[in-house]
Amino acid sequence: MSCAIEVRDLGYRYGEGTQALQGVSFAIAVGECVGLIGPNGAGKSTLLLHLNGLLPETGKGEGAVRVGGTPVRTDTLHEVRRKVGLLFQDPNDQLFCPTVFEDVAFGPRQFGLSETEVRERVQQSLAKTGLSGFETRAPHHLSVGEKRRVCLAGVLACDPAILVLDEPTSSLDPKGRRELKELLRQIRITKLIATHDLELVVELCSRVIVLDGGAVVAEGPTVDLLSDEALMLRHSLERPHILRHLHPH
């Protein structure tokens, strides 16, 4: 089994002393779609930032993170960030350019593609996310759902091998959520989704990792873990309704 993401004994403490992660280990195979669940403050976002080497002490802390076989270190950051596309929780943080086109083109331009290639990439990702014709729109004139899709287009334009998503369905309306879910289903690369939307996990992910108090407390096939009511309640989660219909015990 070749690993897309491999995390071994990862620990992290924030500057002010909060121990955000400790002894976190897991592996994700190429092509897998894995859900990362757990209560608020469990360390999900911190863990995701590690996969892109975005915390200041990258490579100096305890443990190791490897993506696609490359260790995340100060000297490999650009390679790592090219491999891993990260969708942030707040679309406003991710949309920092004055127009949709500029924003989606940001990644490809950083990788030094020619202007025609950049244009092509942007058109492709906008078409993929159903946003053709949005090129000249300004981010502050878009709805939350549209913003989220532009963010995704910006990430896809970088052509990542691994997609890492932080709360992709938060504050979306049911239609926006459904559209995003279908989009994610069509993107056939390795995915790691951190979310509280457990129905989404059931629908998209074959496996889940439960994180609580900065440590991995459970890991296994989605249906098995999410049907375990005691486990779910212990970690501030719950058995999603969709599973009640699937397994009427």
Place this chain on the structure above:
Amino acid sequence: MRHDFLDRYSRLHSPIHRLPAVLKLAAALAVVLTVVLLPPSRVVLLGAVSASLLAIAWLSRIPWRFLVRRVILLEPFVLGAAMLALFQPGGWRLFLFLVAKCTLCLLGMVLLSNTTTFSDLLRLLKAARVPALLVTTLSLMYRYLFVLVDETQRMKRARLSRTFTPQRTWAWHTMATVVSQLFIRTSERAERIYAAMCARGWR
């Protein structure tokens, strides 16, 4: 929420809006330079510049009320500077002349920013080899101004929904809290934006 208080009319369709951005930027700079360098005796030339600006304003189909209001909004700064002229002999004439000059420059800039989209202006600046760091800063400023206004409004609403008795001292106190909160949130957001930029290969 939609915000367009800065350049509400920059996406209108008019002969002026259709002109190439580079022409408009050059014309605006030319107007400012001419007006600034004009000596107080050339009132006729000043009149000519104002006539052409008014013609452009008419052609651009931007509502008059908006233009007048926008210029008046900026006028206090002009008056502050022009007041100094009153302390000289024959200051009244100079005062009026300064006010007229500055108002024309302002009108030129308001017209430029409402007939050309900001992204076009940024593109021009980049092409004109303005340092990339400056262009990036401008573009980020334009982008996050709107986010900041949103955040301020949300905080204001949240505060109002729990304000039951209007009290002056408290108002100042909460004002200070809001400002400090905004500052902290902004710097935190800046960190997240930087992370998002790095995630897409920024170096």
